[in-house]
Amino acid sequence: MRSMLFVPGDSPRKFEKASEGKADALIIDLEDSVVTEKKEEARGLTLTMLKGRPGQHQLYVRVNALDTGMTLADLAAVMPGRPDGIVLPKSQGGDDVRKVATWLEALEAAAGIAIAPPASSASRRRRQARSSASAAIRTAPLASPA
Numbered sequence: 001m002r003s004m005l006f007v008p009g010d011s012p013r014k015f016e017k018a019s020e021g022k023a024d025a026l027i028i029d030l031e032d033s034v035v036t037e038k039k040e041e042a043r044g045l046t047l048t049m050l051k052g053r054p055g056q057h058q059l060y061v062r063v064n065a066l067d068t069g070m071t072l073a074d075l076a077a078v079m080p081g082r083p084d085g086i087v088l089p090k091s092q093g094g095d096d097v098r099k100v101a102t103w104l105e106a107l108e109a110a111a112g113i114a115i116a117p118p119a120s121s122a123s124r125r126r127r128q129a130r131s132s133a134s135a136a137i138r139t140a141p142l143a144s145p146a
Helices: 012-019 036-052 071-081 094-110 118-145
Strands: 004-009 026-027 058-062 086-088
Touching: 004 012, 012 026, 012 036, 036 058, 036 071, 071 094, 086 118
Parallel strands: 004 026, 026 058, 058 086
Antiparallel strands: none
16 A cells, blocks of 8 residues: 545545545544544444445544544444444554454444455464474473473
């Protein structure tokens, strides 16, 4: 992916204009570009944008940060539109990502979205298994009595 363009989630007009462009991906923004009073409306408009899916763009949604208390509502509103990905702003680390991943798994299941593991994950697991096995072989002599 070479280019991404952020589009406010409360502006179908700007989304339509961005859809005519050549960006590889459009990131529909529910966070900074939408004022608090329009968050609920923006969720519905974002779902409509996702379902309309004009052009060949990948469509991502930037949700509100976890500390706002709006992330789950954002996800619940947009996942039926099957976005290509979710952008989580202001993540504080792995725990935040794991929390959102748990919500996504439930919402994807509810929306009937089947997620296949990336092709590379199988080879990554094999590498990890080989690495663990070779580490066990390398460290075993250290654990045995002299």
